[in-house]
Amino acid sequence: MNLSFFDQFMSPSLLGIPLTLLISLLFPMLLFPSPSNRWISNRYMTLQLWFLHLTTKQLLTPLNKKGHKWALILTSLMTFLLTINLLGLLPYTFTPTTQLSMNMALAFPLWLATLLTGLRNQPTISLGHLLPEGTPTPLIPALILIETTSLLIRPLALGVRLTANLTAGHLLIQLISTATTALLPIMPAVSFLTVTILLLLTILEVAVAMIQAYVFVLLLSLYLQENI
Template structure:
Protein backbone atom coordinates (compact mmCIF):
# COMPACT_ATOMS: atom_id res chain seq x y z
CA UNK A 1 0.00 0.00 0.00
CA UNK A 2 1.32 3.44 -0.95
CA UNK A 3 1.35 5.62 2.18
CA UNK A 4 2.20 8.84 0.31
CA UNK A 5 2.92 9.99 -3.19
CA UNK A 6 6.69 9.74 -2.81
CA UNK A 7 6.66 6.07 -1.79
CA UNK A 8 6.41 5.14 -5.46
CA UNK A 9 9.98 6.40 -5.93
CA UNK A 10 11.45 4.11 -3.25
CA UNK A 11 13.61 1.41 -4.78
CA UNK A 12 11.62 -1.86 -4.56
CA UNK A 13 13.21 -5.09 -3.42
CA UNK A 14 12.41 -8.76 -3.90
CA UNK A 15 13.97 -11.30 -1.53
CA UNK A 16 16.26 -8.51 -0.29
CA UNK A 17 17.52 -7.98 -3.87
CA UNK A 18 17.14 -4.40 -5.21
CA UNK A 19 15.05 -4.56 -8.37
CA UNK A 20 16.77 -1.43 -9.66
CA UNK A 21 19.61 -3.70 -10.79
CA UNK A 22 17.29 -5.71 -13.03
CA UNK A 23 15.62 -2.52 -14.27
CA UNK A 24 19.00 -1.18 -15.39
CA UNK A 25 19.89 -4.42 -17.17
CA UNK A 26 16.53 -4.75 -18.95
CA UNK A 27 17.08 -2.14 -21.74
CA UNK A 28 19.90 -4.11 -23.35
CA UNK A 29 17.60 -7.10 -24.00
CA UNK A 30 14.82 -5.10 -25.65
CA UNK A 31 16.50 -4.12 -28.91
CA UNK A 32 17.01 -6.52 -31.83
CA UNK A 33 20.60 -7.47 -32.55
CA UNK A 34 21.90 -8.04 -36.09
CA UNK A 35 22.13 -11.68 -37.08
CA UNK A 36 24.48 -13.50 -39.40
CA UNK A 37 22.39 -12.80 -42.50
CA UNK A 38 23.58 -10.33 -45.09
CA UNK A 39 20.25 -8.51 -45.06
CA UNK A 40 18.34 -7.66 -41.88
CA UNK A 41 14.65 -7.07 -41.36
CA UNK A 42 12.80 -3.76 -41.41
CA UNK A 43 13.11 -3.33 -37.65
CA UNK A 44 16.90 -3.49 -37.85
CA UNK A 45 16.89 -1.03 -40.76
CA UNK A 46 14.76 1.47 -38.84
CA UNK A 47 16.91 1.04 -35.75
CA UNK A 48 20.13 1.59 -37.70
CA UNK A 49 18.70 4.66 -39.46
CA UNK A 50 17.55 6.15 -36.13
CA UNK A 51 20.91 5.60 -34.46
CA UNK A 52 22.76 7.06 -37.45
CA UNK A 53 20.58 10.17 -37.51
CA UNK A 54 20.92 10.79 -33.78
CA UNK A 55 24.67 10.22 -33.92
CA UNK A 56 25.04 12.81 -36.67
CA UNK A 57 23.04 15.39 -34.71
CA UNK A 58 24.82 14.85 -31.40
CA UNK A 59 28.42 13.96 -32.27
CA UNK A 60 29.13 15.46 -35.70
CA UNK A 61 29.42 19.13 -34.48
CA UNK A 62 32.50 18.10 -32.45
CA UNK A 63 35.92 17.56 -33.99
CA UNK A 64 37.57 14.21 -34.69
CA UNK A 65 38.62 13.71 -31.06
CA UNK A 66 35.02 14.14 -29.96
CA UNK A 67 33.84 11.49 -32.44
CA UNK A 68 35.44 8.85 -30.21
CA UNK A 69 32.61 9.49 -27.76
CA UNK A 70 29.93 8.51 -30.28
CA UNK A 71 29.44 4.96 -28.99
CA UNK A 72 29.35 6.07 -25.36
CA UNK A 73 26.89 8.91 -25.94
CA UNK A 74 24.56 6.84 -28.11
CA UNK A 75 24.60 3.95 -25.64
CA UNK A 76 23.77 6.40 -22.85
CA UNK A 77 20.95 7.90 -24.92
CA UNK A 78 19.37 4.52 -25.63
CA UNK A 79 19.81 3.51 -21.99
CA UNK A 80 18.12 6.64 -20.62
CA UNK A 81 15.27 6.67 -23.13
CA UNK A 82 14.47 3.03 -22.45
CA UNK A 83 14.53 3.46 -18.67
CA UNK A 84 12.38 6.59 -18.85
CA UNK A 85 9.84 4.98 -21.18
CA UNK A 86 9.62 1.81 -19.12
CA UNK A 87 9.02 3.91 -16.01
CA UNK A 88 5.73 5.21 -17.43
CA UNK A 89 4.22 1.71 -17.48
CA UNK A 90 2.00 0.63 -14.56
CA UNK A 91 3.64 -1.28 -11.69
CA UNK A 92 7.13 -0.35 -12.83
CA UNK A 93 10.02 1.55 -11.27
CA UNK A 94 12.00 4.39 -12.87
CA UNK A 95 15.66 4.26 -11.77
CA UNK A 96 16.35 7.68 -13.31
CA UNK A 97 14.12 9.34 -10.69
CA UNK A 98 16.85 8.51 -8.16
CA UNK A 99 19.49 11.20 -7.76
CA UNK A 100 22.03 8.49 -7.00
CA UNK A 101 21.71 7.21 -10.59
CA UNK A 102 21.29 10.52 -12.42
CA UNK A 103 24.16 12.19 -10.57
CA UNK A 104 26.20 8.99 -10.83
CA UNK A 105 25.96 9.29 -14.61
CA UNK A 106 26.31 13.07 -14.85
CA UNK A 107 29.30 13.71 -12.59
CA UNK A 108 31.84 11.19 -14.01
CA UNK A 109 31.03 12.06 -17.63
CA UNK A 110 31.23 15.82 -16.96
CA UNK A 111 34.49 15.32 -15.10
CA UNK A 112 35.88 13.33 -18.03
CA UNK A 113 35.17 16.23 -20.43
CA UNK A 114 36.89 18.68 -18.06
CA UNK A 115 39.95 16.43 -17.66
CA UNK A 116 40.22 16.01 -21.44
CA UNK A 117 40.12 19.78 -21.89
CA UNK A 118 42.76 20.39 -19.23
CA UNK A 119 45.01 17.72 -20.72
CA UNK A 120 44.89 18.59 -24.41
CA UNK A 121 43.83 22.28 -24.41
CA UNK A 122 44.70 23.69 -20.96
CA UNK A 123 44.91 27.33 -22.05
CA UNK A 124 41.59 27.27 -23.88
CA UNK A 125 39.84 25.40 -21.06
CA UNK A 126 41.03 27.84 -18.42
CA UNK A 127 40.25 30.72 -20.76
CA UNK A 128 36.54 29.86 -20.57
CA UNK A 129 36.60 31.16 -17.01
CA UNK A 130 37.29 34.72 -18.19
CA UNK A 131 35.52 36.21 -21.23
CA UNK A 132 37.45 38.51 -23.52
CA UNK A 133 37.42 42.29 -23.05
CA UNK A 134 36.46 41.97 -19.39
CA UNK A 135 37.08 45.13 -17.29
CA UNK A 136 39.92 44.73 -14.81
CA UNK A 137 37.72 45.32 -11.78
CA UNK A 138 35.32 42.57 -12.79
CA UNK A 139 37.95 39.89 -13.43
CA UNK A 140 37.93 38.33 -9.91
CA UNK A 141 34.13 38.35 -9.76
CA UNK A 142 33.70 36.81 -13.21
CA UNK A 143 36.26 34.09 -12.48
CA UNK A 144 34.36 33.11 -9.34
CA UNK A 145 31.02 33.15 -11.15
CA UNK A 146 32.30 31.10 -14.11
CA UNK A 147 33.95 28.60 -11.76
CA UNK A 148 30.72 28.15 -9.84
CA UNK A 149 28.74 27.75 -13.08
CA UNK A 150 31.24 25.12 -14.23
CA UNK A 151 30.97 23.15 -11.00
CA UNK A 152 27.16 23.35 -11.01
CA UNK A 153 26.89 21.69 -14.42
CA UNK A 154 26.83 18.05 -13.24
CA UNK A 155 24.37 18.92 -10.49
CA UNK A 156 22.08 20.62 -13.00
CA UNK A 157 22.33 17.63 -15.35
CA UNK A 158 21.36 15.09 -12.73
CA UNK A 159 18.71 17.15 -10.96
CA UNK A 160 17.05 18.17 -14.26
CA UNK A 161 16.64 14.55 -15.32
CA UNK A 162 15.36 13.31 -11.95
CA UNK A 163 13.16 16.32 -11.18
CA UNK A 164 11.32 16.37 -14.51
CA UNK A 165 10.50 12.66 -14.34
CA UNK A 166 9.52 12.87 -10.67
CA UNK A 167 7.20 15.83 -11.27
CA UNK A 168 5.53 14.09 -14.20
CA UNK A 169 4.97 10.89 -12.25
CA UNK A 170 3.54 12.81 -9.29
CA UNK A 171 1.07 14.66 -11.49
CA UNK A 172 -0.05 11.41 -13.13
CA UNK A 173 -0.43 9.79 -9.70
CA UNK A 174 -2.57 12.62 -8.31
CA UNK A 175 -4.81 12.89 -11.37
CA UNK A 176 -5.22 9.09 -11.56
CA UNK A 177 -6.25 8.90 -7.89
CA UNK A 178 -8.74 11.73 -8.35
CA UNK A 179 -10.16 10.20 -11.53
CA UNK A 180 -10.65 6.79 -9.93
CA UNK A 181 -12.44 8.41 -6.99
CA UNK A 182 -14.76 10.37 -9.28
CA UNK A 183 -15.54 7.32 -11.43
CA UNK A 184 -16.39 5.29 -8.32
CA UNK A 185 -18.85 8.02 -7.34
CA UNK A 186 -20.39 7.99 -10.83
CA UNK A 187 -19.39 11.61 -11.27
CA UNK A 188 -19.32 12.76 -14.93
CA UNK A 189 -16.19 14.75 -14.15
CA UNK A 190 -14.38 11.42 -13.93
CA UNK A 191 -14.62 11.05 -17.72
CA UNK A 192 -12.98 14.43 -18.16
CA UNK A 193 -10.28 13.39 -15.73
CA UNK A 194 -9.70 10.18 -17.71
CA UNK A 195 -9.22 12.20 -20.91
CA UNK A 196 -6.81 14.57 -19.17
CA UNK A 197 -4.95 11.59 -17.71
CA UNK A 198 -4.57 10.04 -21.15
CA UNK A 199 -3.23 13.28 -22.63
CA UNK A 200 -0.80 13.74 -19.74
CA UNK A 201 0.41 10.16 -20.16
CA UNK A 202 1.23 10.91 -23.79
CA UNK A 203 2.98 14.10 -22.69
CA UNK A 204 4.97 12.14 -20.10
CA UNK A 205 6.19 9.78 -22.81
CA UNK A 206 7.42 12.77 -24.80
CA UNK A 207 9.08 14.25 -21.70
CA UNK A 208 10.82 10.94 -21.00
CA UNK A 209 12.38 10.91 -24.46
CA UNK A 210 13.18 14.64 -24.50
CA UNK A 211 14.89 14.62 -21.10
CA UNK A 212 17.15 11.74 -22.14
CA UNK A 213 18.02 13.57 -25.37
CA UNK A 214 18.72 16.84 -23.49
CA UNK A 215 20.96 15.02 -21.00
CA UNK A 216 23.13 13.57 -23.77
CA UNK A 217 23.03 16.74 -25.86
CA UNK A 218 24.35 18.86 -22.98
CA UNK A 219 27.13 16.35 -22.41
CA UNK A 220 28.06 16.62 -26.08
CA UNK A 221 28.13 20.43 -25.79
CA UNK A 222 30.44 20.19 -22.77
CA UNK A 223 32.60 17.83 -24.81
CA UNK A 224 32.77 20.27 -27.73
CA UNK A 225 34.09 22.98 -25.43
CA UNK A 226 37.02 20.80 -24.35
CA UNK A 227 38.13 18.94 -27.49
Protein backbone atom coordinates in the same frame (compact mmCIF):
# COMPACT_ATOMS: atom_id res chain seq x y z
CA MET B 1 -1.89 9.84 1.77
CA ASN B 2 0.93 12.20 0.87
CA LEU B 3 3.55 9.56 1.60
CA SER B 4 1.87 7.03 -0.71
CA PHE B 5 2.42 9.33 -3.69
CA PHE B 6 6.16 8.82 -3.33
CA ASP B 7 5.95 5.05 -2.98
CA GLN B 8 6.12 4.82 -6.78
CA PHE B 9 9.75 5.90 -6.62
CA MET B 10 10.63 2.76 -4.65
CA SER B 11 11.25 -0.58 -6.33
CA PRO B 12 8.28 -2.93 -5.69
CA SER B 13 9.27 -6.27 -4.20
CA LEU B 14 7.66 -9.63 -3.42
CA LEU B 15 9.18 -11.77 -0.66
CA GLY B 16 12.24 -9.56 -0.72
CA ILE B 17 12.79 -10.02 -4.48
CA PRO B 18 12.53 -6.81 -6.58
CA LEU B 19 9.81 -7.24 -9.19
CA THR B 20 11.56 -4.74 -11.43
CA LEU B 21 14.59 -7.00 -11.79
CA LEU B 22 13.04 -9.41 -14.30
CA ILE B 23 11.47 -6.64 -16.38
CA SER B 24 14.69 -4.63 -16.27
CA LEU B 25 16.61 -7.59 -17.66
CA LEU B 26 14.09 -8.52 -20.35
CA PHE B 27 12.93 -5.11 -21.56
CA PRO B 28 16.23 -3.90 -23.12
CA MET B 29 16.66 -7.23 -24.93
CA LEU B 30 13.16 -6.93 -26.37
CA LEU B 31 13.62 -3.28 -27.26
CA PHE B 32 17.08 -3.63 -28.80
CA PRO B 33 17.46 -7.08 -30.40
CA SER B 34 20.90 -8.32 -31.34
CA PRO B 35 21.82 -8.12 -35.04
CA SER B 36 22.00 -11.35 -37.02
CA ASN B 37 24.30 -12.43 -39.86
CA ARG B 38 21.80 -11.21 -42.43
CA TRP B 39 22.23 -7.87 -44.13
CA ILE B 40 18.74 -6.76 -43.05
CA SER B 41 17.06 -9.05 -40.51
CA ASN B 42 13.62 -7.43 -40.18
CA ARG B 43 11.80 -4.12 -40.28
CA TYR B 44 12.16 -3.55 -36.55
CA MET B 45 15.93 -3.98 -36.74
CA THR B 46 16.07 -1.59 -39.69
CA LEU B 47 14.05 0.99 -37.74
CA GLN B 48 16.33 0.57 -34.73
CA LEU B 49 19.50 1.08 -36.80
CA TRP B 50 17.96 4.13 -38.47
CA PHE B 51 17.10 5.62 -35.08
CA LEU B 52 20.60 5.02 -33.70
CA HIS B 53 22.17 6.48 -36.84
CA LEU B 54 19.95 9.57 -36.68
CA THR B 55 20.64 10.05 -32.95
CA THR B 56 24.40 9.69 -33.39
CA LYS B 57 24.37 12.15 -36.29
CA GLN B 58 22.47 14.74 -34.25
CA LEU B 59 24.74 14.34 -31.23
CA LEU B 60 27.92 14.69 -33.29
CA THR B 61 26.74 17.74 -35.24
CA PRO B 62 28.16 20.34 -32.77
CA LEU B 63 31.44 18.38 -32.37
CA ASN B 64 34.55 18.52 -34.51
CA LYS B 65 36.45 15.45 -35.68
CA LYS B 66 38.30 15.07 -32.38
CA GLY B 67 34.99 14.74 -30.57
CA HIS B 68 33.83 11.90 -32.83
CA LYS B 69 35.87 9.52 -30.65
CA TRP B 70 33.09 9.96 -28.06
CA ALA B 71 30.40 8.71 -30.46
CA LEU B 72 30.11 5.27 -28.86
CA ILE B 73 29.91 6.69 -25.33
CA LEU B 74 27.31 9.32 -26.21
CA THR B 75 25.12 6.95 -28.23
CA SER B 76 25.30 4.25 -25.55
CA LEU B 77 24.39 6.77 -22.85
CA MET B 78 21.48 8.02 -24.93
CA THR B 79 20.20 4.47 -25.44
CA PHE B 80 20.67 3.64 -21.75
CA LEU B 81 18.76 6.68 -20.49
CA LEU B 82 16.00 6.27 -23.06
CA THR B 83 15.50 2.62 -22.11
CA ILE B 84 15.39 3.34 -18.37
CA ASN B 85 13.02 6.30 -18.76
CA LEU B 86 10.58 4.28 -20.86
CA LEU B 87 10.91 1.30 -18.53
CA GLY B 88 9.64 3.42 -15.64
CA LEU B 89 6.34 4.01 -17.45
CA LEU B 90 5.43 0.32 -17.37
CA PRO B 91 3.14 -0.99 -14.58
CA TYR B 92 4.75 -2.35 -11.41
CA THR B 93 8.08 -0.70 -12.16
CA PHE B 94 9.88 2.39 -11.04
CA THR B 95 12.15 4.84 -12.83
CA PRO B 96 15.76 4.67 -11.60
CA THR B 97 16.46 8.07 -13.16
CA THR B 98 14.10 9.71 -10.65
CA GLN B 99 16.82 9.08 -8.06
CA LEU B 100 19.19 12.05 -7.82
CA SER B 101 22.02 9.80 -6.65
CA MET B 102 21.96 7.79 -9.89
CA ASN B 103 21.74 10.86 -12.11
CA MET B 104 24.63 12.53 -10.32
CA ALA B 105 26.61 9.29 -10.63
CA LEU B 106 26.13 9.58 -14.40
CA ALA B 107 26.56 13.34 -14.75
CA PHE B 108 29.59 14.04 -12.55
CA PRO B 109 32.11 11.51 -13.97
CA LEU B 110 31.19 12.32 -17.58
CA TRP B 111 31.40 16.07 -16.96
CA LEU B 112 34.72 15.59 -15.19
CA ALA B 113 36.00 13.55 -18.15
CA THR B 114 35.19 16.40 -20.56
CA LEU B 115 36.88 18.90 -18.23
CA LEU B 116 40.03 16.81 -17.81
CA THR B 117 40.14 16.26 -21.57
CA GLY B 118 40.25 20.01 -22.10
CA LEU B 119 42.85 20.58 -19.40
CA ARG B 120 45.03 17.89 -20.93
CA ASN B 121 44.78 18.78 -24.62
CA GLN B 122 44.38 22.58 -24.50
CA PRO B 123 44.90 23.89 -20.95
CA THR B 124 45.27 27.53 -22.01
CA ILE B 125 41.97 27.64 -23.91
CA SER B 126 40.12 25.71 -21.21
CA LEU B 127 41.31 28.05 -18.47
CA GLY B 128 40.62 31.02 -20.74
CA HIS B 129 36.89 30.24 -20.55
CA LEU B 130 36.98 31.41 -16.93
CA LEU B 131 37.86 34.96 -18.01
CA PRO B 132 36.16 36.51 -21.08
CA GLU B 133 38.39 38.56 -23.34
CA GLY B 134 38.33 42.32 -22.78
CA THR B 135 37.20 42.14 -19.16
CA PRO B 136 38.00 45.32 -17.13
CA THR B 137 40.68 44.77 -14.50
CA PRO B 138 38.47 45.53 -11.45
CA LEU B 139 35.95 42.90 -12.57
CA ILE B 140 38.47 40.08 -13.10
CA PRO B 141 38.18 38.46 -9.61
CA ALA B 142 34.38 38.59 -9.63
CA LEU B 143 34.08 37.15 -13.15
CA ILE B 144 36.54 34.35 -12.41
CA LEU B 145 34.50 33.43 -9.34
CA ILE B 146 31.22 33.54 -11.28
CA GLU B 147 32.56 31.49 -14.22
CA THR B 148 34.12 28.93 -11.86
CA THR B 149 30.81 28.55 -10.01
CA SER B 150 28.98 28.21 -13.34
CA LEU B 151 31.46 25.53 -14.41
CA LEU B 152 31.20 23.53 -11.19
CA ILE B 153 27.39 23.66 -11.12
CA ARG B 154 27.04 22.02 -14.54
CA PRO B 155 26.92 18.39 -13.32
CA LEU B 156 24.42 19.36 -10.63
CA ALA B 157 22.24 21.03 -13.27
CA LEU B 158 22.40 17.90 -15.46
CA GLY B 159 21.34 15.60 -12.63
CA VAL B 160 18.67 17.85 -11.14
CA ARG B 161 17.10 18.61 -14.54
CA LEU B 162 16.63 14.93 -15.35
CA THR B 163 15.40 14.08 -11.85
CA ALA B 164 12.96 16.99 -11.56
CA ASN B 165 11.32 16.52 -14.95
CA LEU B 166 10.71 12.80 -14.54
CA THR B 167 9.62 13.11 -10.91
CA ALA B 168 7.13 15.88 -11.70
CA GLY B 169 5.57 13.88 -14.53
CA HIS B 170 5.21 10.74 -12.43
CA LEU B 171 3.64 12.71 -9.58
CA LEU B 172 1.11 14.30 -11.94
CA ILE B 173 0.15 10.90 -13.31
CA GLN B 174 -0.24 9.57 -9.75
CA LEU B 175 -2.39 12.52 -8.67
CA ILE B 176 -4.70 12.40 -11.70
CA SER B 177 -5.09 8.61 -11.50
CA THR B 178 -5.98 8.91 -7.81
CA ALA B 179 -8.55 11.60 -8.62
CA THR B 180 -10.02 9.38 -11.35
CA THR B 181 -10.48 6.48 -8.95
CA ALA B 182 -12.00 8.72 -6.27
CA LEU B 183 -14.45 10.45 -8.66
CA LEU B 184 -15.64 7.32 -10.47
CA PRO B 185 -18.43 6.32 -7.98
CA ILE B 186 -19.41 9.94 -7.31
CA MET B 187 -19.21 11.77 -10.65
CA PRO B 188 -18.65 9.37 -13.56
CA ALA B 189 -18.68 12.17 -16.16
CA VAL B 190 -15.90 14.07 -14.42
CA SER B 191 -14.02 10.80 -13.95
CA PHE B 192 -14.19 10.18 -17.71
CA LEU B 193 -12.75 13.65 -18.28
CA THR B 194 -9.86 12.95 -15.92
CA VAL B 195 -9.19 9.66 -17.73
CA THR B 196 -8.84 11.62 -20.98
CA ILE B 197 -6.44 14.02 -19.28
CA LEU B 198 -4.53 11.04 -17.87
CA LEU B 199 -4.10 9.49 -21.32
CA LEU B 200 -2.86 12.78 -22.77
CA LEU B 201 -0.49 13.22 -19.83
CA THR B 202 0.86 9.71 -20.34
CA ILE B 203 1.63 10.51 -23.97
CA LEU B 204 3.32 13.71 -22.82
CA GLU B 205 5.35 11.76 -20.26
CA VAL B 206 6.58 9.39 -22.98
CA ALA B 207 7.73 12.42 -24.95
CA VAL B 208 9.39 13.90 -21.85
CA ALA B 209 11.22 10.63 -21.19
CA MET B 210 12.66 10.69 -24.70
CA ILE B 211 13.44 14.41 -24.76
CA GLN B 212 15.17 14.43 -21.36
CA ALA B 213 17.44 11.57 -22.37
CA TYR B 214 18.37 13.48 -25.54
CA VAL B 215 18.87 16.79 -23.70
CA PHE B 216 21.13 15.15 -21.10
CA VAL B 217 23.46 13.73 -23.76
CA LEU B 218 23.24 16.85 -25.96
CA LEU B 219 24.35 19.15 -23.14
CA LEU B 220 27.18 16.75 -22.36
CA SER B 221 28.28 16.92 -26.01
CA LEU B 222 28.21 20.73 -25.86
CA TYR B 223 30.40 20.64 -22.75
CA LEU B 224 32.74 18.34 -24.64
CA GLN B 225 32.92 20.72 -27.60
CA GLU B 226 34.28 23.45 -25.35
CA ASN B 227 37.19 21.26 -24.31
CA ILE B 228 38.38 19.72 -27.56
